[in-house]
Amino acid sequence: xxxxxxxxxxxxxxxxxxxxxxxxTRRATIPGMSITSPTTDALEARCEAIxxxxxxxxxxxxxxVVRVVATAKRxxxxxxxxxxxxVPAAWLHDCVTVPKDSRNRPLASRMAASRAxxxxxxxxxxxxxxxxxxxxxxxxxxxxxxPPRTLEARVVQDADRLDALGAVxxxxxxxxxxxxxxxxxxxxxxxxxSRPPDDTRSAVDHFYTKLLGLAGTMQTATGREEARRCTxxxxxxxxxxxxxx
Numbered sequence: 001x002x003x004x005x006x007x008x009x010x011x012x013x014x015x016x017x018x019x020x021x022x023x024x025t026r027r028a029t030i031p032g033m034s035i036t037s038p039t040t041d042a043l044e045a046r047c048e049a050i051x052x053x054x055x056x057x058x059x060x061x062x063x064x065v066v067r068v069v070a071t072a073k074r075x076x077x078x079x080x081x082x083x084x085x086x087v088p089a090a091w092l093h094d095c096v097t098v099p100k101d102s103r104n105r106p107l108a109s110r111m112a113a114s115r116a117x118x119x120x121x122x123x124x125x126x127x128x129x130x131x132x133x134x135x136x137x138x139x140x141x142x143x144x145x146x147p148p149r150t151l152e153a154r155v156v157q158d159a160d161r162l163d164a165l166g167a168v169x170x171x172x173x174x175x176x177x178x179x180x181x182x183x184x185x186x187x188x189x190x191x192x193x194s195r196p197p198d199d200t201r202s203a204v205d206h207f208y209t210k211l212l213g214l215a216g217t218m219q220t221a222t223g224r225e226e227a228r229r230c231t232x233x234x235x236x237x238x239x240x241x242x243x244x245x
Contacts (some may be wrong), residue, residue, distance in 0.1 A: 044088070050091070065094055071163065075223060081152045085150075086155055089116070108141060132153075135148075136156045142217075158227075161217065169234070183203070184203050
């Protein structure tokens with residue numbers, strides 16, 4: 001079976017600065033790992049296999065993970081983050097998924113971090129790197145509210161949140177709302193003008209409970225720049241929707 005191909009979001013939502021970035025440097029081993037540890041390529045292949053075998057929800061499927069990996073690599077190259085932490089953390093950040101409407105949803109990133117740490121340890125990855133990957137995964141979640149302590153955690157968090165913005169984020173929002181049986185808008189007040197937003201009521205409510213505020217949570221300069229542009233796209237969608245309704 002061929003490897004998953006990186007599906008990067010639309011141009012306005014893909015980090016870019018200056019000329020095209022070179023392909024990630026290949027190294028024989030990851031610094032700090034024992035001689036029996038998997039090579040960088042082998043480790044990425046194992047992480048990707050976990051994504052293949054997993055089952056996420058409509059908005060957290062394999063395509064989402066591939067996009068987050070691609071964006072995280074680009075952010076890491078621009079911001080100077082360590083690829084040996086970024087790559088496994090991005091691939092495994094959703095290796096455990098919990099339904100959006102589950103009371104355990106705030107625990108999802110901790111559960112994924114714990115599983116990722118167990119997998120990496122069983123593959124012989126150095127404990128220092130395992131610890132950094134574990135933190136990057138647990139801190140990526142919006143719902144968990146765990147502050148990222150490292151550059152790598154900030155990059156993974158930004159990459160995941162950028163996938164919730166722009167055309168891709170809009171599509172994911174509507175797809176998930178449809179899968180959960182939610183309407184597009186709440187008829188009596190579609191744009192939350194006289195009531196607090198409640199994303200259990202409609203897809204558009206989710207814009208006001210989360211999506212429109214994500215730009216203000218970005219941790220890196222590149223992430224903030226991209227998030228502002230992608231949020232402008234969401235606002236233009238809401239303006240068009242308002243005119244049609």
